[in-house]
Amino acid sequence: MDRPIYLDHNATTALDPEVLEAMRPYWLSAGNPESRHAAGRSARRGWEQAKETVARILGADPGEVIFTSGGTEANNLAIFGLAGAEGDPGHVVSSPVEHPAIAEPVARLEAAHFRVDRPSVDAQGLADPEAMAATLGLDSRFATLMLANNETGAIQPVGRLASLASALNVPVHTDAVQAVGRIPVHFHNLGVATLAASAHKFHGPIGAGILLVRSGIRLGSRLFGGGQQQGRRAGTVAVPLAVGLAKALERWEREAEERQGRWRALRDRFEQDLIRALAESQVQVQVVRNAPVLDVDRLPQTSNLGFPGLDGDALLMQLDLAGIAASLGSACASGSTRPSPTLVAMRVPDDRLRSSVRFSLGATTDEAEIDEAIHRIVQVVRRIKAAD
Numbered sequence: 001m002d003r004p005i006y007l008d009h010n011a012t013t014a015l016d017p018e019v020l021e022a023m024r025p026y027w028l029s030a031g032n033p034e035s036r037h038a039a040g041r042s043a044r045r046g047w048e049q050a051k052e053t054v055a056r057i058l059g060a061d062p063g064e065v066i067f068t069s070g071g072t073e074a075n076n077l078a079i080f081g082l083a084g085a086e087g088d089p090g091h092v093v094s095s096p097v098e099h100p101a102i103a104e105p106v107a108r109l110e111a112a113h114f115r116v117d118r119p120s121v122d123a124q125g126l127a128d129p130e131a132m133a134a135t136l137g138l139d140s141r142f143a144t145l146m147l148a149n150n151e152t153g154a155i156q157p158v159g160r161l162a163s164l165a166s167a168l169n170v171p172v173h174t175d176a177v178q179a180v181g182r183i184p185v186h187f188h189n190l191g192v193a194t195l196a197a198s199a200h201k202f203h204g205p206i207g208a209g210i211l212l213v214r215s216g217i218r219l220g221s222r223l224f225g226g227g228q229q230q231g232r233r234a235g236t237v238a239v240p241l242a243v244g245l246a247k248a249l250e251r252w253e254r255e256a257e258e259r260q261g262r263w264r265a266l267r268d269r270f271e272q273d274l275i276r277a278l279a280e281s282q283v284q285v286q287v288v289r290n291a292p293v294l295d296v297d298r299l300p301q302t303s304n305l306g307f308p309g310l311d312g313d314a315l316l317m318q319l320d321l322a323g324i325a326a327s328l329g330s331a332c333a334s335g336s337t338r339p340s341p342t343l344v345a346m347r348v349p350d351d352r353l354r355s356s357v358r359f360s361l362g363a364t365t366d367e368a369e370i371d372e373a374i375h376r377i378v379q380v381v382r383r384i385k386a387a388d
Helices: 015-026 036-059 072-085 100-111 129-134 156-164 239-281 312-322 341-345 367-387
Strands: 065-068 090-092 115-119 142-145 174-175 194-198 207-214 302-306 355-359
Touching: 015 036, 015 239, 036 065, 036 239, 065 072, 065 239, 072 100, 072 174, 072 194, 072 207, 090 100, 100 115, 100 312, 129 156, 156 174, 239 302, 239 367, 312 367
Parallel strands: 090 115, 090 142, 142 174, 174 194
Antiparallel strands: 065 207, 194 207, 302 355
16 A cells, blocks of 8 residues: 555644653653652642643633543533533523534533524534524523534634623633644633643644633532542543643644644645646546635634535545545544534535545645645545446
C-alpha cells in the first residue's frame, strides 16, 4: 500500500513529541498533588502551572479550570451540573447539531421530564441565537450550543446566545472540543458559564480534558470522593495528562497564526483542486461542500464534501483501501448506520446526505499529502463509477 494519508484529525490527533517529553518526568516519578511532602509538592507545582497555562491561553482564571478525562466527561459534568441534582425538572434549549456528548445527556434530561427545545439551524448548519433565546423562560436551567461543529466545521454564534441568555439570567454551556486548538478561544469574552475541551483534538494526550466554570456559577457535582478540584470533580488529578494538555495548548499558541493560515490554504486547495480534477476526469460526479459560505464561519481545517450518486459507506471503505483515513461524521457515533444528524438538521438532500465524507487536517498535514489525496480520491471515484 502507498504511504497512509491521515485526514481524520477531527476524530483524534497524534501526540506531539514535545508534549510527550513534557509529560515524561511526571509519569516516571511518584507524587500526589494532595500529599504534604516534597514529591507531592512537586506534583502540585506541575498541576498548578498547567492550570495557569490553560487559563492564560483560554482567557480564564486558574480557579475556573477543572481537569477531566476528556470532552465527554467535561460536557456531562456541565450538563448535569447546570441541570441540578435535585428539584423539579426544568427547561433546556439545545441545538439539533450537537455532538453525542451533548445530545445524549440532554436526551437523558428529556427522559427525566425536562422540557427541551431544539430550534432549527439554517442550510449552512448555523444556529439562530435569537430563536434559541426566545424559548428561554423562568424555568430554564441552561442553554447549550457547540462552538464549532465536528462534522461541517461551522462556527456557531455562541457569544451572541450567551449575551441574550445573560439578560434572562440563564447560563450557557459550550462544547468547544473542536474549536480549542483550531481557532482562538477566549472564555471570558464568550460570556458562557461553562466550556469543555479535549487535549487529543490538538495533539495532546488522549484521556485529558478541561471544563472551564465561570466564577460564581453553581455547578452540582456528579462525582463524590475526596473533594478535589473544589469538589466539582473528585478523584486524584492525573498530573502528567494535565501537563500534557497545557503543553499542547502552548504549542498551539506558539504556532496558531501559521497553522490557521496553512490549514485554510490546504483546505481550499483540497476542495478546489478535487472539484476540478473530478470535473476533468469526466466521471460525472459533482462534489458539493457541506459548510457555511463565509470563511469566517468555518473552521480552517475541516472539509465536509458530498459526492451525490455515490454511497458514503462504500466510498469510505475504498478510501481506506487506498490509504486515506477520513470519516462519515462523528467518530463517537461511527458504529451507527443512521445518517448524520447534523446534515439532516441542515436539510441536505438525500443523495448528498448519504454520500458525504469529512476530511480534517492536522498540524503535520502538508501540500504533498493533499495533492496525493486528491489523486487517490479521483482514482477511487473512477473505480466506483466503473463498477456501477
